[in-house]
């Protein structure tokens with residue numbers, strides 16, 4: 001998988017050189033390219049933003065630098081058909097980023113991230129590229145960050161760990177919270193490891209029973225209990241709409 005990130009803070013993406021993503025890059029499983037948007041500005045101040053039409057606070061990122069950057073990145077020969085790119089636009093006004101969407105994105109050969117600073121990117125940039133490829137406008141949460149770079153780190157990690165061979169034990173993401181399948185839509189229950197007693201606290205008996213059926217049932221009950229306590233909406237189905245493959249254009 002290839003990931004391109006266009007940003008005015010390339011150094012913010014340094015964490016993509018370490019840990020899980022860093023190792024996947026070193027192994028050649030991920031081809032991550034971080035680009036400085038200001039490379040596509042031509043004025044003395046490397047201007048990337050301007051005041052919003054219609055007035056209002058803050059600044060809006062301008063179309064031209066994004067257009068030049070994306071045109072250059074998307075036509076560098078990698079797009080040999082088999083590598084259809086998709087745009088991932090982190091924004092608080094996007095569709096909630098969920099595990100289903102992470103799974104869907106992990107199946108794509110090429111993601112181009114456009115994290116924005118300020119009040120966001122001129123709408124015409126998304127409109128322009130939505131005519132050529134799937135555009136996923138995603139939100140990592142109902143709060144406002146200073147820019148989308150932290151969201152790129154979040155989405156990249158959630159996607160990279162699903163790539164074959166990236167996680168040591170392929171099974172380990174089967175039981176993740178939200179993982180499709182038996183635990184779909186449920187939060188993970190509590191976990192324990194040695195020592196068997198710690199500050200007078202022991203381990204739930206069932207976990208020491210060796211009875212796999214009982215253990216699986218206990219784990220599911222605990223997941224249901226935790227989900228009911230923390231995210232009742234997931235049980236009633238009123239929580240973020242699960243990503244549906246047909247919703248390509250978002």
Ligand SMILES: Nc1ncccc1[N+](=O)[O-]
Pocket residue numbers: 089090091092138139140141142143144145146147148151
């Ligand atoms: N929440 C956000 N705030 C700013 C930029 C992007 C964001 N997001 O969720 O992707």
